[in-house]
Amino acid sequence: MRPTNCGYCSRLRNYALTPVQLGSQAECQNMTGIIMDNDVDHIRPLNQSPSGGIPVEEYFNLSFKALSIMGLRVNFENKNIVEVVKITKTMRLYLGFVMGIILVGPEVLFIVNSVEAGDSFMAIQALTHLFSNLVCLIKGIRIAALTSKVENVYERIKMNWLRNNPGDEIREEVLRSAGKTVKACNTVKGIAIFTVISFALLPLPEICGQLVNRESINSSFEFSQRILLYRSPIEVNKPLNYLLIYIYDMYLISMYATYWFTCDSLFAQMTSHVSMQFKVLKHDVGALMNGRVSKEQLKNNFKNIVERHRELLSICELIENIFSPVLLGVVLFSSMAICVNVFELSEMIAQGKYIEAATNASLNMVTLFQIIFYCFFAENLADATSEIGNALYNCNWIEKDPKYGCYFQMIIIQSQRPFQCTGMGFFIMDYPRLRLVLNTAVSYYMLLRTLN
Numbered sequence: 001m002r003p004t005n006c007g008y009c010s011r012l013r014n015y016a017l018t019p020v021q022l023g024s025q026a027e028c029q030n031m032t033g034i035i036m037d038n039d040v041d042h043i044r045p046l047n048q049s050p051s052g053g054i055p056v057e058e059y060f061n062l063s064f065k066a067l068s069i070m071g072l073r074v075n076f077e078n079k080n081i082v083e084v085v086k087i088t089k090t091m092r093l094y095l096g097f098v099m100g101i102i103l104v105g106p107e108v109l110f111i112v113n114s115v116e117a118g119d120s121f122m123a124i125q126a127l128t129h130l131f132s133n134l135v136c137l138i139k140g141i142r143i144a145a146l147t148s149k150v151e152n153v154y155e156r157i158k159m160n161w162l163r164n165n166p167g168d169e170i171r172e173e174v175l176r177s178a179g180k181t182v183k184a185c186n187t188v189k190g191i192a193i194f195t196v197i198s199f200a201l202l203p204l205p206e207i208c209g210q211l212v213n214r215e216s217i218n219s220s221f222e223f224s225q226r227i228l229l230y231r232s233p234i235e236v237n238k239p240l241n242y243l244l245i246y247i248y249d250m251y252l253i254s255m256y257a258t259y260w261f262t263c264d265s266l267f268a269q270m271t272s273h274v275s276m277q278f279k280v281l282k283h284d285v286g287a288l289m290n291g292r293v294s295k296e297q298l299k300n301n302f303k304n305i306v307e308r309h310r311e312l313l314s315i316c317e318l319i320e321n322i323f324s325p326v327l328l329g330v331v332l333f334s335s336m337a338i339c340v341n342v343f344e345l346s347e348m349i350a351q352g353k354y355i356e357a358a359t360n361a362s363l364n365m366v367t368l369f370q371i372i373f374y375c376f377f378a379e380n381l382a383d384a385t386s387e388i389g390n391a392l393y394n395c396n397w398i399e400k401d402p403k404y405g406c407y408f409q410m411i412i413i414q415s416q417r418p419f420q421c422t423g424m425g426f427f428i429m430d431y432p433r434l435r436l437v438l439n440t441a442v443s444y445y446m447l448l449r450t451l452n
Contacts, residue, residue, distance in 0.1 A: 056158045059178055062185050063269055066262035070096075070140065070255075072147060093144060096255035100137045103252065104130070106230035113231065121347050124340045126229035128360075131337035132367065133228075133256060138329035140259025143266065146322050150266065153318050157273050160311060166276075170283045174276045181272040185265040188373065192257040195366055198359050199227050199253050203246070205355060227253060264373060267323050271381040271421075274315055278384035281308055282391040289395035302407065309388060309411065316381065316419045328423035330374060334367045335437045339444040341367065346449075371434060378421035378429040389415025 057064075071093025107130045114123035143150065166174045203225040226236075227249035236242050288301050341364040348357035389412040421429040 056161055059182065059273065060154065060269055062182065062189065063262060063265040066189075066258060066265060067143070069258050070144065070262055072144065096252070096259070097137070097141055097144070099248075099252055100133060100140075100256070103133070103228070103230055106232070107133070107228075109231040110229055121344070122229070124344050124347075125360075128337050128340050128344060128363070129229050131333040131340070132363065133252075135329055135333045135337075135370075136256035136259045138333075139263035139326055140255070142322070142326050143259070143263050149318060149322050153270055153315060153322070156311070156315050156318075157270065157277075160277055160308070160315075161273070164277065164280055164284070164308065166280045167283065167287070170280060174279060177272065177276055177279075181268055184373070185268055188261055188264050188268075191366055191369065192261040195362065196250075196253050196257050198362055200250055202227060202356070202359055260370070263323075263326055264370060267319075267326070267374065268377045270319050271377045274312055274319070275380050275384035277308075277312055278387065281305065281312065282387050285388065285391045286395050289392070306407065306411070309414075313385070313414075313419060316385065319381075320419075320421055324422060324424050327374060327378075327421060327429050328426060330370060331423055331427065331429075331433065331437060334371050335441055336444075337367050338364060338437070338441040342441065342445045343449065371437060374421075374429055375431055375434045379431060382418045382420045382430065386415050386418035389413075 107126060111123050111126045111130070114120070114126060165171075206225040227246065232245060234241055234245075236245055285305055288298070288305065341360060345357055345360050345364060348354075348360060392408050392412055392415075423429060427433055
């Protein structure tokens with residue numbers, strides 16, 4: 001559609017609503033629907049934040065930087081906010097996916113060969129790597145395949161935030177919640193960086209030990225210590241070959257960490273932002289119902305409340321559609337990884353391999369942390385969606401016009417069925433699911449100990 005220079009659209013552009021290119025003032029008003037011309041005066045520009053708060057772009061800045069590292073560009077000035085760009089970044093985006101998928105075959109072969117050789121410990125160690133790599137691949141491929149939906153969620157979150165800024169009474173609480181989410185995402189980033197560094201340093205002690213303890217200049221190196229465990233297509237018997245394998249493994253580990261962090265931070269920030277908007281809606285419901293307003297004002301404002309509630313639930317459905325396969329993969333593969341990780345950790349300690357045990361323990365904690373991370377933000381979103389009904393029931397609805405009772409009842413009934421994030425409909429992502437995962441991991445660990 002062609003851009004327009006109408007006054008209405010110009011005012012919208014001043015408020016960073018440029019991803020929608022409109023053809024005329026009529027199209028603009030029809031597109032925005034519930035945003036009328038006199039509403040624009042109440043919209044705060046994106047580069048301003050109430051009382052030092054966090055603008056939308058700054059709030060999502062961390063996730064969008066991670067998307068850029070993956071090979072996706074984030075541009076607030078174009079129609080497509082998130083898009084695949086030039087050949088260099090496109091290669092980076094798909095090269096990691098292709099290399100990761102190809103690596104699954106050699107990893108499985110390595111596991112089979114270890115089992116046939118009777119080395120169950122090495123097979124379990126490789127199985128741990130396989131599960132973790134599959135989780136990261138699922139996250140990266142899902143985000144890259146649904147960039148249009150990620151863009152849609154972002155646009156709708158931004159529009160709701162611009163139209164419904166929190167009042168002074170709730171602003172501090174909302175901004176505090178946003179700050180905690182950003183800190184949580186920074187924590188995930190730090191864990192991802194620490195994990196990459198841990199794997200990068202893993203082979204160095206053995207190589208340095210061989211350099212120090214060489215008896216003669218003709219002695220050869222042993223290249224058994226690797227970052228990732230898989231059947232290599234080339235013989236790792238020369239320093240150059242080992243260096244190539246090391247670079248290959250480090251690139252994959254770096255991309256895996258990027259996929260993992262990008263998906264986790266997007267899920268946390270999207271669900272948290274929607275939860276904040278539900279809190280704002282809950283506050284507005286109480287202010288409307290307990291205040292003294294005319295019947296006409298009550299009718300118009302309550303209609304806006306219903307539209308906001310439906311819009312937020314629609315955004316929740318979009319988030320569920322994007323992340324549901326990711327949640328399934330995280331719970332399925334991470335629970336199996338925790339099980340074999342604990343068994344592998346106990347074997348390493350028994351054999352005196354304390355450096356490898358420390359790395360394995362950190363990986364186990366990271367695997368457990370990501371399940372807790374998803375459960376926490378999914379549970380917060382579910383709680384936020386159920387609070388609207390409580391706000392309506394606890395307000396001064398008895399003194400209002402009885403004809404609104406039906407509308408109140410419908411919202412309360414809807415809120416009694418809170419939105420819940422699921423793993424492709426197989427399970428609900430919440431704290432009981434976390435307890436079940438831990439119980440299952442412990443049960444299978446005891447089974448492995450018994451078989452061993």
